[in-house]
Structures are given as C-alpha cells and as structure tokens.
Amino acid sequence: MDIIGDRYSERVIGNVLRFGSQLANAQSAVFFWLDDQFEFSATDEFNMPGDFISQYLREIRSVDPLATRELSQRKARVEMLHGDAARSSGSWSNYVNYLESHGFGDEVDMLLWSGDRPVAGMAMFRPVDKTAPFAADHRDWGGIQVHLEHMIQMHCKVRADRVRLSLAGRYGLQPREIELTGILVQGARNAEIAEAMGISVSTVKTHIVNILDKMGVHSRAEIAACINYLQFD
Missing domain, CATH: 3.30.450.40 (GAF domain)
Structure with a gap:
C-alpha cells in the first residue's frame, strides 16, 4: 500500500x-x-x-x-x-x-x-x-x-502502513487485494491496474468485487473514501 x-x-x-x-x-x-x-x-x-x-x-x-x-x-x-x-x-x-x-x-x-x-x-x-x-x-x-x-x-509511510494493517486485520484483505487498492485509489482504470500488477483485466474485476464485499462498500469511490479515513484512524 x-x-x-x-x-x-x-x-x-x-x-x-x-x-x-x-x-x-x-x-x-x-x-x-x-x-x-x-x-x-x-x-x-x-x-x-x-x-x-x-x-x-x-x-x-x-x-x-x-x-x-x-x-x-x-x-x-x-x-x-x-x-x-x-x-x-x-x-x-x-x-x-x-x-x-x-x-x-x-x-x-x-x-x-x-x-x-x-x-x-x-x-x-x-x-x-x-x-x-x-x-x-x-x-x-x-x-x-x-x-x-x-x-x-502523519508521514506518508506511517499512514500507508496504518492502512495496510487495517485492510488486512479489519477487513481481511489479502496482500494482492491491498496492492490493488493502492493503485485503484490513485484513479487507475482496470486496464492500468492489470498492467501494473501483471494480471488480466478479468482478474482485476474479480479482485474489486471481492474487495467491495469484504469492505462492505458499493463503489470504487467508497473504497477510496474508506482508505482516506483509515490513514487517520
């Protein structure tokens, strides 16, 4: 992250x-x-x-x-x-x-x-x-x-570590799912995420569906909002 x-x-x-x-x-x-x-x-x-x-x-x-x-x-x-x-x-x-x-x-x-x-x-x-x-x-x-x-x-590294641990501990996200959220919140499209992670677009979509379900949110914007909150939680 x-x-x-x-x-x-x-x-x-x-x-x-x-x-x-x-x-x-x-x-x-x-x-x-x-x-x-x-x-x-x-x-x-x-x-x-x-x-x-x-x-x-x-x-x-x-x-x-x-x-x-x-x-x-x-x-x-x-x-x-x-x-x-x-x-x-x-x-x-x-x-x-x-x-x-x-x-x-x-x-x-x-x-x-x-x-x-x-x-x-x-x-x-x-x-x-x-x-x-x-x-x-x-x-x-x-x-x-x-x-x-x-x-x-409030150093970016400490905030990132806080988010990573919260996503894993609170929501049960796996390392690759956490990696994906870090790219997603920067505004990347599915194809860009797939290229960055070396996976297919369909795999990206599957990961996003799983992330939405685990975090209990309904959109990419809500994922980003939740991660922004976790930085300062």
Whole structure:
C-alpha cells in the first residue's frame, strides 16, 4: 500500500533528526524505518561517519545489544547503551569497541510506535569525550520519545502502513487485494491496474468485487473514501 508523498513527509525526517539530537544533547543520529520483522530497512543520518552504517550491516548487527528486533519484542521505547538491560548482553564490549572506533562513547535508542507496533526508530550518539552518559543524564527521555513519535504519525509511510494493517486485520484483505487498492485509489482504470500488477483485466474485476464485499462498500469511490479515513484512524 503506497500513499502519495507530501511536503510534510519530505521535511519531517530531517526535523526529527535535528530536534531529537537537540533534545537529547547528541552529536550524531540515525533515523530508521522498521520492516515487518522489526529490522531496520532504510536510514537517514545526521552528522554520522560515512562508513558507520555499512560496517554495522556487514559486521556488527549480530552483536548489537540494542538490536531493534529484541527491543521491539520487549516493547521497549527507550534503551541506553549504559543501561542495565544493554550491559547484560554478552556482546556489549564488542559493540562499545565498534562505537569507539568511530569516535562515539554512548548511544540511546528510541523506538517510535504507531498503534501496537514500532514502525521507526532513532539512534543518537555522544562522542567519547562527552562526560555524562545518557543513562546519567536526567532528561525526560520518555517525553522526548513521545514527541518524536508524534512527529512521524502523519508521514506518508506511517499512514500507508496504518492502512495496510487495517485492510488486512479489519477487513481481511489479502496482500494482492491491498496492492490493488493502492493503485485503484490513485484513479487507475482496470486496464492500468492489470498492467501494473501483471494480471488480466478479468482478474482485476474479480479482485474489486471481492474487495467491495469484504469492505462492505458499493463503489470504487467508497473504497477510496474508506482508505482516506483509515490513514487517520
């Protein structure tokens, strides 16, 4: 399910990176989206070393004590490298060495949720020579996380994810039916949908009949209206 981008979505990630870094007194930061397995699938960076992410993906992800999948499973929202949970990891010292090789001495991660699942996150870093670790800095970390989480809710990717999950969970649409609705709401005709999806026009018509029945609506316009509502539900 794709939702057409907008100017807000184009600006919001840069704003999240800047505001989050300022609020946390962090030198550098990475914003990342999470896939359905709670692994990060794309990143934006603020003041990061050029090879940090590539080395992380190539060598370090498996020893990360702040790994997004584990944080997601624990329903964590804020976790710090020098906090008790991270320090209990057997790979903690290896990860610290990796950070220090890039000039970082500490890290705080925040998962940003939409509904009952995390959809994105922020990793923020302080340099080795910063005196106070995040864990000893008595900021309102929960409040910062809530603020950043609120900022991304109207991003087109979060709205699209919200629609996709609602169509599957609330109405029982299958992945190909959800894909079709994403094309349909952009005003595509049956032939254009068929070409985009690599299926016949008759199959498109069958899918649309099934979608109308599952969603309890009677026209393509009502499908579009329902999807528009689900973006903000």
